[in-house]
Amino acid sequence: MTRAERRKAFWERNRKSGGYLLRKKIGKVLYSLGRAILVFGLCFLILQPLIQKVALSLMSDSDLYDRSVVLIPRHFSTQAFENAWRQFRGSNPTPWYTFWDSFKLSVAVGLFQTLSCTLVGYGFARFKFPLKKFFFGCVILMLIVPPSTIITPLYLYFQNFDIFGIIGAIRGDGKGLNMLGSATPYLMMCATCAGYKAGLYIYMMRQHFRNEPKELEEAAYVDGCGRLRTFFQILLPGARPMMVSCFLFAFVWNWSDQVYMKVFFPTYKWSLVSTKLLGAASTFDGENIAKYGASYHTPEATLNQLNAAAVLIALAPLLIIYVVAQKSFVESISQSGIKG
Amino acid sequence: MSQDTNKLTDGLVDEIAQAEDAVSEAVDTAEAAADDAGKALTEASAEAAEDIKVAVEEAEDAVEDAASDVIPEEEDDPFTAAKKSAFAAAKKNPAKENKKKRRAKNLEKGNAVAGFLFILPFVIGFLLFLCYPLGMSVYMTLNKVSATAGEGLKFSWLGFWNKSSNFYWIFRVDKDYIEALVEELKRMLLFVPGILVFSFFMASLLNQEFRGRTVVRAIYFLPVILSAGVFLGVESNNQLLASISDSMKEENGAAVITQTLEKVLLSGETGNTFFQYVIDIVGQVYDIAMASGIQIIIFLSGLQTIPPSMYEAAKMEGCTGWESFWKITFPLISSMILVNVVYTMIDFFTRTDSRLMTVIDNTLLIRFEYGKVAAMSWVYFLIIAAFLGLVFLIFSRRVYYYD
Numbered sequence: 001m002t003r004a005e006r007r008k009a010f011w012e013r014n015r016k017s018g019g020y021l022l023r024k025k026i027g028k029v030l031y032s033l034g035r036a037i038l039v040f041g042l043c044f045l046i047l048q049p050l051i052q053k054v055a056l057s058l059m060s061d062s063d064l065y066d067r068s069v070v071l072i073p074r075h076f077s078t079q080a081f082e083n084a085w086r087q088f089r090g091s092n093p094t095p096w097y098t099f100w101d102s103f104k105l106s107v108a109v110g111l112f113q114t115l116s117c118t119l120v121g122y123g124f125a126r127f128k129f130p131l132k133k134f135f136f137g138c139v140i141l142m143l144i145v146p147p148s149t150i151i152t153p154l155y156l157y158f159q160n161f162d163i164f165g166i167i168g169a170i171r172g173d174g175k176g177l178n179m180l181g182s183a184t185p186y187l188m189m190c191a192t193c194a195g196y197k198a199g200l201y202i203y204m205m206r207q208h209f210r211n212e213p214k215e216l217e218e219a220a221y222v223d224g225c226g227r228l229r230t231f232f233q234i235l236l237p238g239a240r241p242m243m244v245s246c247f248l249f250a251f252v253w254n255w256s257d258q259v260y261m262k263v264f265f266p267t268y269k270w271s272l273v274s275t276k277l278l279g280a281a282s283t284f285d286g287e288n289i290a291k292y293g294a295s296y297h298t299p300e301a302t303l304n305q306l307n308a309a310a311v312l313i314a315l316a317p318l319l320i321i322y323v324v325a326q327k328s329f330v331e332s333i334s335q336s337g338i339k340g
Numbered sequence: 341m342s343q344d345t346n347k348l349t350d351g352l353v354d355e356i357a358q359a360e361d362a363v364s365e366a367v368d369t370a371e372a373a374a375d376d377a378g379k380a381l382t383e384a385s386a387e388a389a390e391d392i393k394v395a396v397e398e399a400e401d402a403v404e405d406a407a408s409d410v411i412p413e414e415e416d417d418p419f420t421a422a423k424k425s426a427f428a429a430a431k432k433n434p435a436k437e438n439k440k441k442r443r444a445k446n447l448e449k450g451n452a453v454a455g456f457l458f459i460l461p462f463v464i465g466f467l468l469f470l471c472y473p474l475g476m477s478v479y480m481t482l483n484k485v486s487a488t489a490g491e492g493l494k495f496s497w498l499g500f501w502n503k504s505s506n507f508y509w510i511f512r513v514d515k516d517y518i519e520a521l522v523e524e525l526k527r528m529l530l531f532v533p534g535i536l537v538f539s540f541f542m543a544s545l546l547n548q549e550f551r552g553r554t555v556v557r558a559i560y561f562l563p564v565i566l567s568a569g570v571f572l573g574v575e576s577n578n579q580l581l582a583s584i585s586d587s588m589k590e591e592n593g594a595a596v597i598t599q600t601l602e603k604v605l606l607s608g609e610t611g612n613t614f615f616q617y618v619i620d621i622v623g624q625v626y627d628i629a630m631a632s633g634i635q636i637i638i639f640l641s642g643l644q645t646i647p648p649s650m651y652e653a654a655k656m657e658g659c660t661g662w663e664s665f666w667k668i669t670f671p672l673i674s675s676m677i678l679v680n681v682v683y684t685m686i687d688f689f690t691r692t693d694s695r696l697m698t699v700i701d702n703t704l705l706i707r708f709e710y711g712k713v714a715a716m717s718w719v720y721f722l723i724i725a726a727f728l729g730l731v732f733l734i735f736s737r738r739v740y741y742y743d
Contacts, residue, residue: 032550039545043559045629050566120462127455128448135459138466144724145470146690148700149717152710153473153480192465202462227454256569274570311571318565326558333561333634334641 057081057309064301084309086287087280090271099317102255102273105183105265110250112190113201114243120193121205122231126217143199147259155263158185186264196257201246204332208242209235211335245332248325252318273314280310477714481506485710498711506715517716520696525723528688531628534621535684536677539632543639557640564633572693631687635680642676643669671740678735682728689724696720 001009014021051071060077063069088095124136158179179185189195193202212235220230254261258274267275276283281303288298322329456463482505483495498505510517546557621628646669654664691697700720704713 035545035548035550039550039556042542042629043556045626046559046562046566116461116465120459123455123458123462127451127458129452129455132455135463135466138470139462142466142470144686144689144721144728145474146717146721146724148697148704148713149477149721150470150473152704152713153476154469156476157469157473189465189469191461192469193462194465194469198465227450231458252565253568256565256571258570277570315566315571322558322562322565326561329564330557330561330637333637334644 053308080305080309087283088276092271098271106251106254109190109254110247113195113250114247116193117201118205121202122209124206125209139199139202181269245328277314480711480714483711506711516699520699524696532684534628535632538628539635540639542636547643560636561633563630567630642673646672674739678739
């Protein structure tokens, strides 16, 4: 049927239906048009700050003060990116080292958190043991404790680290270890499910294992497979997608975390992307003062431009990861939502 | 002698078997009679049924008598025990039963141990890195904590409630904290319903078929990354952006339209507070959109589990869209609402860029008042816990689970 024929048939049918078909068609088109506008507008709402930042960071100095320049700079300049990139250097030879350190740390944190939370999530999903509800309540408690409540005690704790006086007894002077400044304390916390947002990962893994069919394990038990082997050989392969998303979340959130990073990785010893980003504006200011003298004030606009560029630089690896692995971010959440 | 006893027990077992046969026969007939009685009840008069029942009872009594006759009552007989056990064995096999029970118990025990071993990392982490700091911070709330260089922290006891205690200070002396706390709670009342409505709306939009759906979904999940941790902190003091958007508003006149609308709505006599509430939410739509990435996905997954046949059936029965929303969608998604409310509240309370956190940070970093910071955090934490508990109590009874 050609197009003209189809159109003719439509009008024929419309005439027979007394105009109902046309009205319905118009309503449908209007509805999807309205929806498209709404969806586009809301997408713009989310993306607008990113677009704004890209525009802002590419402006030259004269554009910053030109009110007629809003989104597209008149004179392009990469000066802001160069300045921002320098701020990530910290105590390292080049800024690349900072990114490499952050990357290594986030991978380690992600791995530790994923593995420990998978074990714990499986324990909560499949076994009955006394005080199970109490312990799960503890997981929820862990989620809702604001970090500011425990951060000072944690700092003191690791300054003089000692488990029931054992380490003090071994060392002989009754004093614990000062573990601050190394990655060990935070990795220890991650390996024992006490890291940043660990409660959420436990919840996600538990939800995953609960949705897995029970017959799988029963068949393994009947065939004489032990509990540990069942877990590693039967259930872990199936849990791989969920573990990948747990890892990605842990990686991303650790990359941008400032609360724990500030405490466990002080800037005088460690240069991490998140802590350097936080101090980028002030280090740039310091740079300018060293260059032009103490009376020099870096203009507010330039500082904001620097911040925008620095955020874009720090965000770039995450955006790449997100574009590549978008599916496992979104689908893990939709899976864990099922059955509350 | 042993042969004799054997014979005796054999004979007894035979007798018992016979008696059992008799019993089962009698029971069969009785059951048949009862069946008949059931039929009779519907057909004949109740009297006849009564007669039959009596007859059945009599028959059963007789059977019991016969059975007790079969077992000889010799109390001092040394073989009574053997006979009894033989009788019991004929009924069922207790040894086997015991073994089964024990095995089940062992399995249960093993499961409990295994489960505990699986969650052991969490238990260790919880005790070492959460319980201990929490306990320590409770202790800090009751002390004046001062830092001295090289010495670490020094504690001096203050008590819970007196002129110099930390709690007295934050409730009676320091105005900033209480103000920030009240503001935070007000914002929560604005934010949580706003996020719920917005994310549900977005989820139902994304649940429809249109081109580029996955791209839109990906964009909506982006704030989970964009508004995490340090990026938000840098964002919030970015003043140039704010001034740019202000100038944009002035030029476009967009703000003028919304302001006029606001004035018109607020000049009405009734429902002022309601309109003010809605306008407040609309004014913060950007913050709300940035905070609802995960909630949208959770709602979306909930909507996708509802079978479309339900809506079709409802439509056939003449349900309007409005009715099928309240009668089908809403109940089936109620568990998601609970999850989302809890998640939103936790997310809202633990974010680090609120005014309350600024107050706490300032007390810590400028005044070095560790005890007061601990007290502030604890009051905040207890309020969060109370709110969450309340929400859970209210919602969890009304949640409907399909399966």
